[in-house]
Amino acid sequence: MSLLLVAKNRDMSSLGEAIRATDPNIDVDIWPGVRNRERIQFAVSWRHPDGIFESYPNLKAISSLGAGVDHLFADQTIPEKIRFSRVVIPSLAEQMADYVLTAVLNMFRDTGTYIDQQRAGQWKKHPPLRKDEVTIGVMGLGELGRESASRLAMNGFMVNGWSRSKKELNGIRTFSGDEIDQFLQSSNILVCLLPLTEETEGILDLELFKKLRRPAYLVNVARGKHLTEEDLIYALDTDLITHAVLDVFEQEPLPDSHPFWGRKKITITPHTASITDPREAAELIVENYKRVLSGIDLLYEVDRNRGY
Ligand code: NAP
Numbered sequence: 167m168s169l170l171l172v173a174k175n176r177d178m179s180s181l182g183e184a185i186r187a188t189d190p191n192i193d194v195d196i197w198p199g200v201r202n203r204e205r206i207q208f209a210v211s212w213r214h215p216d217g218i219f220e221s222y223p224n225l226k227a228i229s230s231l232g233a234g235v236d237h238l239f240a241d242q243t244i245p246e247k248i249r250f251s252r253v254v255i256p257s258l259a260e261q262m263a264d265y266v267l268t269a270v271l272n273m274f275r276d277t278g279t280y281i282d283q284q285r286a287g288q289w290k291k292h293p294p295l296r297k298d299e300v301t302i303g304v305m306g307l308g309e310l311g312r313e314s315a316s317r318l319a320m321n322g323f324m325v326n327g328w329s330r331s332k333k334e335l336n337g338i339r340t341f342s343g344d345e346i347d348q349f350l351q352s353s354n355i356l357v358c359l360l361p362l363t364e365e366t367e368g369i370l371d372l373e374l375f376k377k378l379r380r381p382a383y384l385v386n387v388a389r390g391k392h393l394t395e396e397d398l399i400y401a402l403d404t405d406l407i408t409h410a411v412l413d414v415f416e417q418e419p420l421p422d423s424h425p426f427w428g429r430k431k432i433t434i435t436p437h438t439a440s441i442t443d444p445r446e447a448a449e450l451i452v453e454n455y456k457r458v459l460s461g462i463d464l465l466y467e468v469d470r471n472r473g474y
């Protein structure tokens with residue numbers, strides 16, 4: 167039996183080496199150099215070309231190389247019986263919490279304005295936001311949202327959190343499901359850490375922006391399709407939103423002609439908030455590979471009915 171690694175735009179060789187170092191007995195094939203398709207029972211994908219899994223007759227499960235699994239659900243050709251799992255490792259949550267804390271601190275301390283002022287040789291003070299007046303609202307209290315929300319709370323910020331099911335988290339005011347309006351109306355800086363599903367696609371739209379407490383800010387670190395891009399432009403132009411920090415986009419890489427590039431009120435990073443470390447991921451992948459071969463439950467298995 168062998169394990170398949172597939173990615174359209176990512177070099178999988180370091181992951182292959184890390185898997186072989188973790189267990190030298192595992193045969194690893196890196197797409198497109200597959201030796202025998204019939205031997206593949208488990209695959210690890212990062213944005214594979216749609217349709218490729220149809221030619222693996224003994225495939226039983228596919229793991230996303232990241233925490234997000236939307237690219238697996240997007241490929242409608244993958245049969246229902248194939249199980250999905252994902253890579254959730256401590257460094258993913260740690261990096262995300264670092265990114266979110268940095269974005270929030272930059273908003274509080276107006277870092278972008280001071281960088282511009284320095285370039286213009288301008289000495290001008292702006293009052294920082296106050297921690298007792300501005301609340302951060304984290305949408306999604308899963309593996310990454312919980313860590314990010316807790317890190318903010320540990321740093322003295324007032325934090326709200328919203329998830330599908332109710333949560334109890336130290337130092338965080340939590341809301342669930344249909345309490346979304348209360349959550350939004352008491353949040354200034356909205357951090358999106360939801361999975362991309364039919365229910366959450368396009369959730370960051372004008373109607374939602376209008377409900378936020380002012381001044382309002384946005385941090386989208388989940389998926390580009392959560393955001394209705396034209397609504398953000400309108401919200402920034404009409405001062406409904408003061409500033410947005412975006413790490414993910416509907417189309418990645420963000421096209422050269424995209425209107426977001428030239429905007430001072432938008433900070434762009436190239437989907438870099440949290441990146442899977444191949445050495446750390448290898449252990450979990452090897453464990454799940456063995457579980458597939460023995461027919462037992464996968465770690466971090468995705469609920470295919472729920473969509474995340
Ligand atoms: P996760 O563990 O699956 O957690 C998802 C959270 O969202 C859960 O709290 C869930 O509620 C909540 N949720 C799902 N659907 C909801 C709905 N309709 N209404 C309200 N709450 C809902 O996800 P994760 O691993 O933390 O990942 C979060 C996001 O980060 C994903 O979009 C992923 O793709 C993205 N990501 C981005 C990067 C990057 O570099 N930018 C890196 C990794 C991941 P329950 O707790 O009640 O189930």
Ligand code: GLV
Pocket residue numbers: 231232233234235440442
């Ligand atoms: C990155 O976006 C991931 O899903 O891990």
